Amino acid sequence: MEKDGAGSEKESSLGSISEGAGLFVLGKGASNTLGLGTTVILTRILGTRLYGFYTYINVLFSLVYVLARLGGDKSLLRFIPEYEEQPRKRKVVVTLAYGTSLLASVAIGGAVFLFAPTISSFTLDDVLFTEILRITAVVIPFNTLSMISYSLFKSIERMDYNVITSSIVKPFLRLVFVGGAVVLGYSVVGAAAGLIVSGVLGFLVAFTLLVKRVEFLGIASPSRSETKEYYNFSLPLTFNQLGSFAYNRTDILMIGFFFTGSAVGVYNAAFLISRILSLPLSAFNQLFPPIASRLYQNGNNDDLEAIYTAVTKMIFMISLFPAIAVLIYAPEILQVFGEGFSQGQYILMLFVIGQLTNALVGPSGYLLMMSDHQYLTMFNQLGSGILNILLNYILITNIGVIGAAVATASVLAAINVLRAWQVWYFEGLSPYDWSYIKPITAGAVSGLIMLSFTLVFDGYLLLVSGMTIGGLSFILVIYALGVSEDETDLIKKVFSVFHL
Structure with missing residues (x-):
């Protein structure tokens, strides 16, 4: 009976992660389409x-947001699942996360403006860049x-709310x-003003959904020990x-220091394309942290490893084909x-290699x-x-500029290998076995097919025809080599959200 219970918890946890991944993919498909349009x-x-x-404003502000959140987003993922049966402690964590982030973000925003x-x-x-900085500091x-709100949605395993917002x-x-x-x-100044309007409205939507849908949302005065526990993690x-x-x-920051805005623009376009390859990893990471935290705290290591x-x-299998396609068709995509x-x-090609390593671990x-192990x-x-x-x-x-890509891709690959070890x-815990030969074989076959298309076509026709036939060949080889029952169940759970 105990074994059956463990298996049931594993299936339930994997189902939650998979459905969360499916919702993320559904939302990210919309997000990527809208983002690509912008x-x-x-x-x-x-x-x-x-x-x-x-681009430089957005990258600079991504650093600012790290300092402003002070680990609050990750703390919610860590403590909200753990305090599932303790509503007051949940309120304490929410109070600390929002309160700390509010004070820090206002102070940092003022510093950026000044x-x-x-x-x-x-x-x-x-001078134009200075003007844009001061405009966007408001947001x-x-x-x-x-961002704290998005993390709170994930911590209670409500990926639907996270995706919407x-x-x-x-x-x-x-x-x-x-x-x-x-x-x-209105040029780039208008774009900066648009960031403010969209940021304010986005926050109002997320906060309204929180107030209406999250039962334990509220303010609770933390004790000294609770404060210490929170900040010891955050x-x-x-x-x-x-x-x-x-x-x-x-x-990006160093390219802006050594080169021009044009170099930053070209470099970031390549980065944005490569980031698409992190979509499968990001999808499964949406609900993996709170579920991993719960399983680890309960001592369910067998389920956690499975x-x-x-x-x-699954992340590696999904990421492999688009990585090969981008490597072959990099100029046409750009x-x-x-x-x-x-x-x-x-x-772009260097970033793709780094992102593929990211998916592999x-x-x-x-x-x-x-x-x-924080x-x-x-x-x-x-x-x-x-x-x-x-x-x-x-x-x-x-x-020159290519050196930045060599450095960043190399470090990205190295740190991921280190984490897995x-x-x-x-x-x-190790996730590797001989079954990885299957997607590698499928990738090799589809890569050769897509490469052969470059001898016949070019431009957008090459992209559409090569990636379509290459993708179909990848799927067919995977199917021919055999899809396990676990893989089938996982895929069904991921895509079950499309039937909602």
Whole structure:
């Protein structure tokens, strides 16, 4: 009976993760479509230089949001599932997360407004960039609290709310107000103003949904021990997220320091395309952390390993084909963004390799975090961030913009391999077996087919025909080699949301 109970909990947990992934994919499909529309409008109308300004603001603010959240988003994922039977403690965690983030974001937003000329002088060094910084500083508190709200939805395993607010409402508002401002001729200043309007409205939608749908939402005064427990988890994860930013986005900051807005624009277009490959990992990561936390705290390591294995294999299988397609058709894909962007093809290819490694190790980073290794996670991120900064400086100054991509992709691959090893070493969990030969074989066959299409077609016709036939061949080879019952069940659970 005990075994049956364990198996039932495993199936329930895997089902929740899979359905959450399906909802995320559904929402992210809408988000990517809306986001791509906004990006194409900006790149084609603004050009590489002004689009570079817009990009640099967003990257700089992603660093600001890490400091403003102070680990509150990850703390919600950690403690809300643990305190499922303790409503007061849940309110304490919510109070600390929102209160800390509100105070920090207001202070940081004020600092950005005040020191905008100084920030500009050390980066793109442009009067227009200073003006944009001061305009967009207003939106920092609203976006920060929105991010805390998204995390709260995930912590209670309500991916439907998360998808509505973060993957549909947010990008839709940006398309309307950011893209609309540019189309109407207000250029990059109008885009900055559009960020404010969309940020405020997005926060109002998320907060309204929270008030109406989350029962334990409220204010509770934390004790000294509760405050200590919260910050003992959240503050190390702030440094963890700073490290993550350093090894993921420090390249953009340094390109802005050494080069021009045009270089930033081209580089970021390549990065945005490669980021699509992280979609499967992001999808399964939506509900993996709270479920991993619950299983680990309950001592259900067998179920945890089974879920870790199934999820990692599926992430790699889904990510492999698009990675191969982007490697083969990099120049044609970049042409979609307009004139001048295709020069980033080698940058794109390097990022693809890094992202594929990311997919291969699955949710190992979250598994470390949720198994009480937050300090190890912090050192991983900080170490990789420092290494990435050093490598970026050395390679950018010696080989130019491409050096940033070499540095960042290399560090991304290295830290992911390290995480997978640490999960095995400290927790004895490994997701790998010989079944990975199946997707690798399918990838090789589809890659050869897509490569052969380059001898006959070019441009958009090559993209459509090559990726269509290549994708079909990938699926057919997977099917011919055999799909296990576990894989079939997982896929059905992921796509069950499309029948809602």
